[in-house]
Amino acid sequence: MLIRLTYASRARNLGPMDVKDILESSKRNNQALGVTGALCLSNGIFLQCLEGDRAVVNALYHRILLDPRHQDPAILDFDEVTHRQFSAWSMGLVSAVADNQSLFLKYASGPEFDPYQMRPVALRAFFNELIQNTRWIG
Ligand SMILES: Cc1cc2nc3c(=O)[nH]c(=O)nc-3n(C[C@H](O)[C@H](O)[C@H](O)COP(=O)(O)O)c2cc1C
Known part of the structure; x- marks a missing residue:
C-alpha cells in the first residue's frame, strides 16, 4: 500500500x-x-515528505526520529495515495535559497515559514507547487 508521510522537526546543532x-x-x-x-x-x-510502502516508510520514519540532528518531530499528514509526487527523487533537497523564499512564504500564515501550523491541504498544495517550480539541490 502506497502512502505519503509528511512531518516537521527542528534542526538541532547542524554542522x-x-x-x-x-x-x-x-x-x-x-x-x-x-x-x-x-x-x-x-x-x-x-519539512520532509516520504512516499513508499506503508511499513517501509513507518520503519524509516522511526529510524530518522533517532537522529540527534533534529528534535520536536510532528507528523503533519499521513495518507494513502494513488501515485507518487516525487517519483524522480529518492530525496530532493529544497533549501531556503532566495528563489524559493516566496514559495515558502506563500503558504505561511505568519511572517515566517512554519510548517507546524500548516494544514494537510496546504502542505499538499505546497509540495505540488514545489515540484513544478523550484530550485532543487542535489
Ligand atoms: C531531517 C532528517 C531527514 C532524514 N531523512 C532521511 C531519509 O529520508 N532517509 C535516510 O535513509 N536517512 C535520513 N536521515 C538520516 C538518518 O537519520 C540516518 O542518519 C541515516 O539513515 C543513516 O544512514 P547510514 O546508516 O546509511 O549512514 C535523515 C535525517 C534527518 C535529520
Whole structure:
C-alpha cells in the first residue's frame, strides 16, 4: 500500500556538512527501499515528505526520529495515495535559497515559514507547487 508521510522537526546543532550527509545517506538508503520524497530546510525547520510502502516508510520514519540532528518531530499528514509526487527523487533537497523564499512564504500564515501550523491541504498544495517550480539541490 502506497502512502505519503509528511512531518516537521527542528534542526538541532547542524554542522556545515550535516545537510549534505543527510542527503547522501537518504539518497542511498531510500533508493534501496523504494522510498521517494523531498526534504525542505527553512527557518531552522525541516519539512520532509516520504512516499513508499506503508511499513517501509513507518520503519524509516522511526529510524530518522533517532537522529540527534533534529528534535520536536510532528507528523503533519499521513495518507494513502494513488501515485507518487516525487517519483524522480529518492530525496530532493529544497533549501531556503532566495528563489524559493516566496514559495515558502506563500503558504505561511505568519511572517515566517512554519510548517507546524500548516494544514494537510496546504502542505499538499505546497509540495505540488514545489515540484513544478523550484530550485532543487542535489
Ligand atoms: C531531517 C532528517 C531527514 C532524514 N531523512 C532521511 C531519509 O529520508 N532517509 C535516510 O535513509 N536517512 C535520513 N536521515 C538520516 C538518518 O537519520 C540516518 O542518519 C541515516 O539513515 C543513516 O544512514 P547510514 O546508516 O546509511 O549512514 C535523515 C535525517 C534527518 C535529520
